[in-house]
Structure formats: C-alpha cells, structure tokens
Amino acid sequence: MTRKARAAVLWGTGEPWKVQEIDVDEPKRGEVLVRWKAAGLCHSDEHLVTGDMVPPPEALALMGLDSFFPIIGGHEGAGVVEAVGPEVHSVQVGDHVSASFVPSCGTCRYCTTGRGNLCDAGAGTLGGGMITDGTHRHFVDGQPVTLLAKLGTFAELTCVSEMSVIKVDDDLPLDCVSLVSCGVATGWGSATRRADVAPGDTVVVVGIGGIGMNAVQGARMAGAAKVIAVDPLEFKREKAMEFGATHTFASMDEAIPEVTEMTRGQMADKVIMTPGVMYGELMAQAQTLTGKGGTMVVTAVAPITQEDSSINLFNLAMFNKEVKGTIFGSLTPRNDIPRLLDMYRGGQLKLDELITQRYALEDINQGFADMQAGKNLRGVIVYD
Ligand SMILES: NC(=O)c1ccc[n+]([C@@H]2O[C@H](COP(=O)([O-])OP(=O)(O)OC[C@H]3O[C@@H](n4cnc5c(N)ncnc54)[C@H](O)[C@@H]3O)[C@@H](O)[C@H]2O)c1
Ligand SMILES: [Zn+2]
Ligand SMILES: [Zn+2]
Numbered sequence: 001m002t003r004k005a006r007a008a009v010l011w012g013t014g015e016p017w018k019v020q021e022i023d024v025d026e027p028k029r030g031e032v033l034v035r036w037k038a039a040g041l042c043h044s045d046e047h048l049v050t051g052d053m054v055p056p057p058e059a060l061a062l063m064g065l066d067s068f069f070p071i072i073g074g075h076e077g078a079g080v081v082e083a084v085g086p087e088v089h090s091v092q093v094g095d096h097v098s099a100s101f102v103p104s105c106g107t108c109r110y111c112t113t114g115r116g117n118l119c120d121a122g123a124g125t126l127g128g129g130m131i132t133d134g135t136h137r138h139f140v141d142g143q144p145v146t147l148l149a150k151l152g153t154f155a156e157l158t159c160v161s162e163m164s165v166i167k168v169d170d171d172l173p174l175d176c177v178s179l180v181s182c183g184v185a186t187g188w189g190s191a192t193r194r195a196d197v198a199p200g201d202t203v204v205v206v207g208i209g210g211i212g213m214n215a216v217q218g219a220r221m222a223g224a225a226k227v228i229a230v231d232p233l234e235f236k237r238e239k240a241m242e243f244g245a246t247h248t249f250a251s252m253d254e255a256i257p258e259v260t261e262m263t264r265g266q267m268a269d270k271v272i273m274t275p276g277v278m279y280g281e282l283m284a285q286a287q288t289l290t291g292k293g294g295t296m297v298v299t300a301v302a303p304i305t306q307e308d309s310s311i312n313l314f315n316l317a318m319f320n321k322e323v324k325g326t327i328f329g330s331l332t333p334r335n336d337i338p339r340l341l342d343m344y345r346g347g348q349l350k351l352d353e354l355i356t357q358r359y360a361l362e363d364i365n366q367g368f369a370d371m372q373a374g375k376n377l378r379g380v381i382v383y384d
Contacts, residue, residue: 189329
C-alpha cells in the first residue's frame with residue numbers, strides 16, 4: 001500500500017522549501033513507517049539551502065548520484081510508529097520514537113565500543129536510497145526523493161530504517177523529544193563528553209543557538225565554574241544566563257581580554273565552537289581563548305569544501321593544546337537519548353524552555369527565516 005503525505009522538499013540550493021504531496025511505500029525488511037509529530041529546525045537543514053552541506057559533484061559521483069536533489073529535509077524529530085516491516089525487533093506499531101540522525105546498527109566496530117555516533121551505517125546517510133538496501137520508498141511528482149539523514153522529519157510520514165529510531169517513553173511530550181534527537185544531544189555532549197568538562201573548569205561556548213545553548217547547560221551540569229557564552233545577539237546572551245552561563249560577551253574579541261582578566265591569564269580549559277556556520281578563520285580567536293593544555297571542540301558545520309583554518313601550529317604544540325571535532329556530541333544515540341530524557345523528567349535538563357516558536361509545516365520557510373534572524377532558540381514544526 002502506498003500512502004500519501006505532505007512534505008517540505010528542497011529542489012536545489014537557494015530555493016525555498018516547497019510543501020507538496022509525496023508517496024510513501026510500505027516498509028521492507030528492517031524498516032518502519034513513522035508518523036512524525038514534531039520536527040526541530042536545526043541549522044544543519046539550512047546548510048542544504050545555502051549549499052554548505054551539499055556534497056560536491058566528485059563526492060556525489062563516488063556515491064553513484066547525479067544530483068543531491070530533490071531531498072526532504074529534517075533530521076530532528078519525534079513521532080509514532082505506524083507500521084513495521086519484517087524483522088523489526090526494537091519497536092512495534094504505536095511506539096513513540098525519537099529520530100536519530102546517526103543510525104545505530106549495533107554490530108559495527110564503533111557501535112560495539114561505545115562510539116555509537118560513528119556507526120558505520122552512517123556512511124549511507126548522505127546517499128540516495130534507504131540505508132537498508134539502497135532503493136527508494138519516497139516519490140514526489142513520480143520521481144524518487146531522498147531523505148536528509150535518512151529521516152526526512154519535515155514530512156508527515158516517512159519510511160526509515162529501524163537503525164534510525166529509538167523507542168522513548170509514551171508520556172513524554174514529543175516536541176521536547178524531537179529536540180533531544182539532534183540539538184540537545186549534540187550541544188550537551190560537546191561539553192560533557194567531547195570537551196570532557198570537569199568541575200571547576202572555565203568553558204567558553206561560541207554561538208548560542210539550539211546547539212550552543214545545550215553546550216551551556218551541559219557545561220553547567222558538568223560542574224564548570226565559569227560558563228562564558230559568546231553571541232552577537234542580546235536575546236541569546238540573556239537566555240544563556242537562564243541556562244547556566246555565568247558571563248556573556250558579544251564576540252570572541254570582546255571576550256579575550258575579559259577571560260584573560262577573570263582567569264588570571266590562564267584562559268579557558270575548554271572552548272566549544274557552535275556558531276551557525278563554522279569558518280576556518282574563527283579558530284585563531286578560539287585558540288587565543290584556550291589556555292595551556294586546553295581543548296577546542298568544533299561542533300558547528302563548516303562549508304563542506306573549506307580546507308583552511310587559522311590555527312597556529314607552533315602554539316598548538318608548545319602550549320599542548322588540542323582540537324577535536326564532534327558529531328552528535330560524541331554520544332551514543334541508543335544509550336544517551338533515553339538518558340537525556342530521564343534528566344528532563346528529573347528536572348535537571350531544560351527542554352520546554354528551548355522551544356521559542358511552533359510552526360505548521362506550511363510555515364517552514366518563515367521558521368528558517370526566524371532562525372537566521374536569531375529570533376529562536378529552537379523553532380519546532382508540529383503536525384496536527
Ligand atoms: N556536529 C554535529 O553533529 C552537529 C549537529 C547539529 C548541528 N550542528 C551544527 O551546529 C551549528 C549550530 O547550529 P544551531 O542549530 O545551534 O544554529 P543556530 O542558527 O540556532 O545558532 C547559531 C548561533 O550562532 C551565533 N553566531 C553566528 N556567528 C557567530 C560568531 N562568529 N560568534 C559568536 N556567535 C555566532 C548566531 O547569532 C546564533 O545565535 C550549525 O553549524 C549546525 O549545522 C552540528
Ligand atoms: Zn541538527
Ligand atoms: Zn554501527
């Protein structure tokens with residue numbers, strides 16, 4: 001049986017999201033149909049529109065693709081399982097699930113060594129068809145359409161691999177669950193896991209959006225003595241104080257002399273980079289903000305073909321500093337998404353406060369305009 005659903009489809013860089021009807025095929029082996037109830041608007045979706053995260057032609061050729069488009073956006077989401085294909089074991093019809101933009105095969109070298117964010121099945125998430133067998137289940141205007149991160153949460157209904165969903169408790173609000181599936185986990189893990197913030201640390205978070213705000217709350221929960229939030233927007237700086245920041249600055253340039261003063265020249269133990277777009281030249285100031293033996297974590301997504309970065313390698317060596325990348329805050333989705341939700345239930349993790357605005361799917365372009373204008377901590381699409 002083929003089902004109809006509305007979806008926000010992107011047909012090329014620089015285009016608006018187009019809300020239109022898609023056809024969704026039945027789930028095959030290892031696949032589930034999810035009726036999405038909420039989808040967060042993450043800056044990574046916007047990177048498709050700007051082209052920053054669109055693979056160049058040579059990379060597409062390696063994946064056997066002529067074009068990256070059309071694509072259904074959305075990789076933050078939560079919903080309800082509507083149907084399951086054969087040999088699905090971890091969820092059943094009616095279960096509430098969180099999306100996971102990193103799949104979890106459970107058997108690869110990375111899944112079996114506590115590094116679920118690096119699961120080998122993730123190799124298929126920017127490719128064409130399903131992670132399971134490479135064929136298509138979604139069609140628009142009669143042609144196959146791919147899903148961002150093999151999720152496509154900007155659709156009422158999509159068919160995804162069982163590896164891409166995680167069962168969550170039925171009583172949790174699905175808009176909050178959707179945020180944990182990317183932004184909260186990535187930001188929180190960037191601080192607690194990848195930066196390994198320790199009690200008493202001085203931590204700088206640069207860029208206070210849906211990701212950076214959660215790095216702020218992660219740093220606070222990990223016991224940082226100083227949590228310094230940097231963002232040009234006053235609204236973000238004010239909100240950061242509510243999420244656990246101790247100091248705020250409008251720019252790294254403004255922060256550098258102040259952090260020098262407040263740490264008696266020792267500078268930050270950890271600097272976490274979460275601006276909307278990562279540019280190589282931002283690393284010079286990040287390195288100045290990082291003290292001896294300190295760590296810089298790069299979480300934000302840079303333009304995919306950018307090669308240059310302004311790191312002074314002499315200072316990197318002589319001051320024993322380190323630079324680390326992170327995907328999904330280096331967490332393991334199947335373990336950490338339920339744990340984050342437990343912390344929400346326990347009142348330790350703020351989720352409701354992250355949702356600034358709710359949108360209907362039809363208003364998705366307004367939602368991203370609001371994100372770009374810095375009006376939202378997170379905007380969330382809610383389906384009826
Ligand atoms: N590594 C991962 O696994 C992963 C996962 C999700 C998102 N991301 C990336 O994280 C980044 C942040 O995403 P988001 O959804 O929070 O974006 P957002 O648009 O909600 O927030 C970005 C914030 O950065 C601020 N900013 C921009 N330039 C700045 C600068 N030079 N200095 C200080 N602040 C600056 C903006 O004012 C804004 O408040 C994006 O690049 C996104 O693609 C990475
Ligand atoms: Zn995201
Ligand atoms: Zn795996």
